[in-house]
Amino acid sequence: MNRRKKIKDIYDKRMKQANLKINPKKAKPKYISKAERAKMEAEAAANPSMDLNAEAPETSEIQDA
Template sequence: MNRRKKIKSILTKKAKQANLKANPKNKPKYISKAERAKLEAEANPMSSSEPDTTQEDNQ
């Protein structure tokens, strides 16, 4: 029984691995809220910290 069980488990493992390799996941990797905020801050560093000077020039 143990020999059969071991052989069966090895074969099912191989089948599962082959199935996973044949059908890769297309789901994007999860990015945490903190990481998203950090990436957004890096992408727009000037927009939030720079004061609006267009009104001063018009006066």
């Protein structure tokens, strides 16, 4: 009985690991380092006009209609 339990435990452990690898939990976002976050914030601060240009055509279309 003890040998069967050990074999079953090993099998269950391997199957659990395989299932986790196939179906990872996606509730947690991918880690972004502090340096990467600072870099992204700097890029966003350097290009605020791009965000405004993306919204500008939508408002002009509404005014034309």
